[in-house]
Amino acid sequence: MKIGVISDLHTDVTPLNKQILPYIVQAAEKAELNIFILAGDLSPNLLELAKILTVFTESNLNCPKLFVPGNHDIWVIEHPSVTSEKKSQAIAEICRACNFHALGTAPFVLNGIGFCGTIGWYDYSFGRKKYNISEEKYASKQMLGSVWNDLHYAKWSGTDREVAHRFEADLRRQIDSIKDSVSQIIVTTHHVPFQESVHYRGRLPWDFFSAFMGSRGLGEICLKEPLITHALFGHTHMPIRQQLGDVTAICSPVGYLREPPAQGLPSYAAERLTCLEI
Numbered sequence: 001m002k003i004g005v006i007s008d009l010h011t012d013v014t015p016l017n018k019q020i021l022p023y024i025v026q027a028a029e030k031a032e033l034n035i036f037i038l039a040g041d042l043s044p045n046l047l048e049l050a051k052i053l054t055v056f057t058e059s060n061l062n063c064p065k066l067f068v069p070g071n072h073d074i075w076v077i078e079h080p081s082v083t084s085e086k087k088s089q090a091i092a093e094i095c096r097a098c099n100f101h102a103l104g105t106a107p108f109v110l111n112g113i114g115f116c117g118t119i120g121w122y123d124y125s126f127g128r129k130k131y132n133i134s135e136e137k138y139a140s141k142q143m144l145g146s147v148w149n150d151l152h153y154a155k156w157s158g159t160d161r162e163v164a165h166r167f168e169a170d171l172r173r174q175i176d177s178i179k180d181s182v183s184q185i186i187v188t189t190h191h192v193p194f195q196e197s198v199h200y201r202g203r204l205p206w207d208f209f210s211a212f213m214g215s216r217g218l219g220e221i222c223l224k225e226p227l228i229t230h231a232l233f234g235h236t237h238m239p240i241r242q243q244l245g246d247v248t249a250i251c252s253p254v255g256y257l258r259e260p261p262a263q264g265l266p267s268y269a270a271e272r273l274t275c276l277e278i
């Protein structure tokens with residue numbers, strides 16, 4: 001089975017992020033995939049998100065397509081009274097309409113291979129202990145004049161810790177619900193499951209904001225379940241491929257294209273679409 005995964009298209013951030021979309025579609029079509037996975041951060045705008053999903057649905061990519069939202073997707077910018085839970089439901093409905101499987105709502109099984117997923121969140125477990133930063137300071141999401149934008153636009157009910165643990169529990173439930181009927185499980189999250197995948201610079205405020213990359217619990221779930229062979233994720237805009245125990249950790253982001261990539265958009269798109277054979 002050939003799986004293609006990519007994340008962090010952020011089509012609304014720069015003109016290049018929009019221009020690269022057809023090249024991502026072409027790369028996915030050419031790869032002759034059996035499963036295509038988008039690991040979140042398409043756009044905070046629902047109409048734009050629907051348009052992107054539709055581009056893939058109307059392409060020659062004739063395989064099941066899975067989606068987990070990213071933090072930017074659940075942002076509530078236009079309608080501040082709407083919660084991120086409500087927006088997640090709206091995204092799941094858009095997925096259904098666009099023939100994408102919303103992985104956060106239920107697992108997906110193809111030929112005995114299980115796919116489980118969640119957006120995931122952060123509980124500050126990736127914060128560096130040496131800085132002695134308090135829970136309250138992390139919760140403020142601000143340091144030295146910089147702000148983590150979830151502060152303004154992510155509107156979950158509950159603290160970050162509660163939200164992170166809620167999504168971890170969702171993932172655990174999905175895994176438990178299919179593990180007796182599959183031979184292998186692929187996990188997809190938007191947030192980062194392993195601290196080993198978090199890039200620290202040894203200085204603030206960078207290392208402060210690294211606490212918003214993900215949660216340790218997501219990775220512990222992946223390492224504890226022997227059927228899980230791959231953990232796919234996004235959120236950090238750096239490509240990653242690491243072996244952590246029996247789990248291959250893969251991040252395949254487009255990221256913010258502020259400058260044209262030296263190799264050109266088609267090659268960049270093909271490089272950022274990770275394809276794996278299992």
Ligand SMILES: [Fe+2]
Pocket residue numbers: 008010041070072235236237
């Ligand atoms: Fe992103």
Ligand SMILES: [Fe+2]
Pocket residue numbers: 041070071072190234235236
């Ligand atoms: Fe993100």
